[in-house]
Amino acid sequence: xxxxxxxxxxxxxxxxxxxxxxxxxxxxxxxxxxxxxxxxxxxxxxxxxxxxxxxxxxxxxxxxxxxxxxxxxxxxxxxxxxxxxxxxxxxxxxxxxxxxxxxxxxxxxxxxxxxxxxxxxxxxxxxxxxxxxxxxxxxxxxxxxxxxxxxxxxxxxxxxxxxxxxxxxxxxxxxxxxxxxxxxxxxxxxxxxxxxxxxxxxxxxxxxxxxxxxxxxxxxxxxxxxxxxxxxxxxxxxxxxxxxxxxxxxxxxxxxxxxxxxxxxxxxxxxxxxxxxxxxxxxxxxxxxxxxxxxxxxxxxxxxxxxxxxxxxxxxxxxxxxxxxxxxxxxxxxxxxxxxxxxxxxxxxxxxxxx
Ligand SMILES: Nc1nc2c(ncn2[C@@H]2O[C@H](COP(=O)(O)OP(=O)(O)OP(=O)(O)O)[C@@H](O)[C@H]2O)c(=O)[nH]1
Ligand SMILES: [Zn+2]
Numbered sequence: 613x614x615x616x617x618x619x620x621x622x623x624x625x626x627x628x629x630x631x632x633x634x635x636x637x638x639x640x641x642x643x644x645x646x647x648x649x650x651x652x653x654x655x656x657x658x659x660x661x662x663x664x665x666x667x668x669x670x671x672x673x674x675x676x677x678x679x680x681x682x683x684x685x686x687x688x689x690x691x692x693x694x695x696x697x698x699x700x701x702x703x704x705x706x707x708x709x710x711x712x713x714x715x716x717x718x719x720x721x722x723x724x725x726x727x728x729x730x731x732x733x734x735x736x737x738x739x740x741x742x743x744x745x746x747x748x749x750x751x752x753x754x755x756x757x758x759x760x761x762x763x764x765x766x767x768x769x770x771x772x773x774x775x776x777x778x779x780x781x782x783x784x785x786x787x788x789x790x791x792x793x794x795x796x797x798x799x800x801x802x803x804x805x806x807x808x809x810x811x812x813x814x815x816x817x818x819x820x821x822x823x824x825x826x827x828x829x830x831x832x833x834x835x836x837x838x839x840x841x842x843x844x845x846x847x848x849x850x851x852x853x854x855x856x857x858x859x860x861x862x863x864x865x866x867x868x869x870x871x872x873x874x875x876x877x878x879x880x881x882x883x884x885x886x887x888x889x890x891x892x893x894x895x896x897x898x899x900x901x902x903x904x905x906x907x908x909x910x911x912x913x914x915x916x917x918x919x920x921x922x923x924x925x926x927x928x929x930x931x932x933x934x935x936x937x938x939x940x941x942x943x944x945x946x947x948x949x950x951x952x953x954x955x956x957x958x959x960x961x962x963x964x965x966x967x
Contacts, residue, residue: 621665621680622638622665622666622667622669622676623638623663623664623665623666623682624636624637624638624643624663624664624666625637625661625662625663625664625825625833626658626659626660626661626662626664626678626694626825627642627660627824627825627827627833628660628823628824628825629658629659629660629823632646632647633645633646634646634647634658634664634678636664636666636676636678637827638666638669641671641674642674643666643669643670643671643674643675643676644674644675644676645664645666645675645676645677645678646677646678647677647678648667648677648678648679650679651678651679651680651681656681658678658681659684659687659692659693659694660691660692660693660694660823660824660825660835661684661693661694661695661696661780661825661833661835662681662682662684662694662695663681663682663695664678664679664680664681664682665678665679665680665681665682666678666679667679685697686725686726686727688725688727688782691782691823691835691837692823693780693782693823693825693835695780696727696780696781696782696835697727697728697779697780697781698727698728698729698730698775698779698781698782699722699725699727699728699729699730699781699782699783699784700730700732700772700775700776700781700782700783700784701718701719701722701729701730701731701732701784701785702732702733702734702783702784702785702789702790702791702794703715703718703731703732703733703734703785703786703789704733704734704735704788704789704790705733705734705735705736705738705739705743705744705747705760706735706738706739707735707738707788708786708788708789710733710747712889712892713892713895714786714842716889716892716896717842717843717845717896718784718785718786718843719731719754719756719855720845720847720852720855720856720896721784721843721845722784723854723855723856723857724845724846724847724851724855727782729756730759730775730781731751731756731757731758731759732758732759732761732772732794733747733758733759733760733761734761734762734763734789734790734793734794735762735763735764735789735790736760736761736762736765736767736768737762737764737765737767744760747760748760750888753858753887753888754856754857754858754888754889755856755857755858755860755861756857759771759772759775761794763790763793763794763797764790764793766797769794769797769798772794772798773798773828773830774830776798776828776830776832776834777828777830777831777832778830778831778832779832779833780825780832780833780834780835781832781833781834781835782834782835782837783795783834783835783836783837784837791836792836795826795834795836798828798829798834799826799827799828799829799834800829802826823835823837824836845896845899845900845903846903847900848900848904849874849897849900849901849904850872850874851900852893852896852897852900853875853883853893856889856893858887858889859875859883859887859893862882862883862885862887863882863883865882866882867882868880868881868882868883869881874897875893875897876894876897
């Protein structure tokens with residue numbers, strides 16, 4: 613049920629969701645809204661980032677009701693966010709030392725969302741200019757143009773600001789790389805907790821059970837995500853290659869002999885070669901295959917995976933997703949909410965184990 617953005621309706625953006633309440637931002641005003649019963653009835657969920665039509669505004673009381681949700685441009689599952697345009701992936705060059713395998717894992721995860729990926733490398737104050745240039749050309753080979761920043765030395769924060777202007781951006785990255793420090797710098801009023809060098813103390817900022825969008829002073833919204841060190845890869849072995857820009861490039865100019873090539877040892881493969889991350893590709897491929905096999909064995913009737921038989925060989929496959937459909941959700945909305953809670957718990961575990 614598409615709703616036109618007509619000028620008579622009151623439109624806002626959901627900036628926080630908690631239980632059955634939605635905080636909706638309309639121009640400079642925040643209204644605490646409920647969801648109209650009809651939306652509930654038709655199973656229309658409301659996510660952070662959603663553009664919504666608000667009715668019955670009570671400006672004095674700061675209340676309202678959501679009557680409609682505009683069609684989403686994008687939709688993320690973990691964290692649950694609608695209409696995000698890009699992922700700002702933050703890593704540190706040192707403390708902790710940049711690990712290409714871990715960085716690739718995050719990049720693959722980010723690429724699989726179909727959102728734009730912006731790579732931001734913090735703590736550039738800890739490296740010399742030669743080392744920085746080495747990293748730059750290395751990452752360019754991977755297909756990325758990193759922004760080197762230092763929150764502590766106030767280097768290139770302006771470039772990040774520009775990159776975020778007027779967009780919904782999701783910040784991601786492992787623990788300890790300086791995400792909180794960066795967000796505090798970008799939004800001075802936000803006051804996120806920065807971990808002490810000695811490690812995390814008790815319950816941190818990610819123990820809250822909701823995702824929130826923060827207002828950027830330059831326009832735009834920022835979503836912070838839990839700092840987790842090992843995102844799960846949930847792509848199929850066939851999809852994986854699309855999440856390596858440098859491999860995509862090879863496939864843009866040549867084709868493999870076999871349409872179902874996994875680019876391992878198949879004859880006349882256009883992808884296999886001496887590019888730096890090819891070894892990583894093989895590692896992640898093995899992981900994706902193991903995961904598919906495990907799913908296969910579970911044979912869970914409730915799962916979104918289908919058992920398919922191809923040329924006499926049974927395979928457990930997720931619903932077919934071409935690149936065009938990558939952004940559509942793979943799970944039901946109900947599961948997404950559960951995941952949000954799991955995310956929080958995962959992170960609580962990580963927080964204790966990394967301190
Ligand atoms: N040398 C240096 N240290 C920095 C810089 N930015 C942040 N740090 C330090 O890095 C540590 C971690 O910073 P945080 O902002 O808490 O990192 P985080 O990514 O939010 O970590 P989580 O909350 O675990 O996700 C703190 O001790 C910061 O002072 C920088 O540019 N250079
Ligand atoms: Zn191939």
